[in-house]
Amino acid sequence: MNTARLDEHDLVLVNALQIAPRMSWAEAARILGSTPHTWASRWARLRAGGLAWVTAHPGWLGAMTVAMVEADCAPGTRADVVRSLCLDPRVASIEEAAIGCDLVLTVITRDLPSLTTLLLEDLPGEHHVTRHRSYIATAIHRQGSGWRLRALDAEQRTSLESLRVPSASGGRRDPPPGAWP
Structure with a gap:
């Protein structure tokens, strides 16, 4: 069991990465203070300790259909089924269950x-x-992309927001305000 704790600087770093996940360590140092090496080392420690990680989600795709699926596998085949599902881009997440079913999937498709x-x-x-x-x-x-730790001051948040990378279409990657009911 991991009993490590996050300190205030860890929370600042994670909050900054929530806002500008593609910033350089030099940009982090400029906005948050300290040195690029300090922030890179801190992130490496958080990752190595299992306290922080990088994940991806499809972001704002416009119209889409999302479903949770409880799936059962033939005895002894769960690992093979998981490997197969990991290759399917429609399967956003796979959780192995201990009771009730073998797997819980989050699936996202373009339509019904x-x-x-x-x-x-x-x-x-x-x-x-x-x-x-x-x-x-x-x-x-x-x-989930809208959740923030709130460990930064207003000036830091504004500076980090200016670093956000627009999508290939030139627009923001986030859904427009009010897009989700």
């Missing part, structure tokens, strides 16, 4: 017909899922 294909054809066919139950999300009330 695509979700139907995944559930009725691809899970039992190419992924060898023996049984599943699905729960379609009818609304997304909050997106």
Whole structure:
């Protein structure tokens, strides 16, 4: 069990990376103080200790269908099924369950017909899922990318916001205000 604690500087770094995840360590040093080496070393320690990590999500895609899927595998095949599902871009997350089902999947498709294909054809066919139950999300009330630690002052937040990288289309990567019901 990891009993390490985050200190105030750790929280500042994580909060800064929530806002500007692609900033350089030199930019971090300029905005947060200290040196690039200090922030890089701190991040390496947090990652090595399992206290912080990098993950990705599809971001704002416009219209999409999200579902939670409880999946069962044939005895002895769970590892193979997980490997197969990891290669499917429609499967956003995979959690191994201890009771009730073998796996809990978060799946994201462009529309309901695509979700139907995944559930009725691809899970039992190419992924060898023996049984599943699905729960379609009818609304997304909050997106995880909007959560912040609030460890920075207003000036630091403003400086970090200016570093945000626009998407390839030139727009912001975040959903427009009010896009999620």
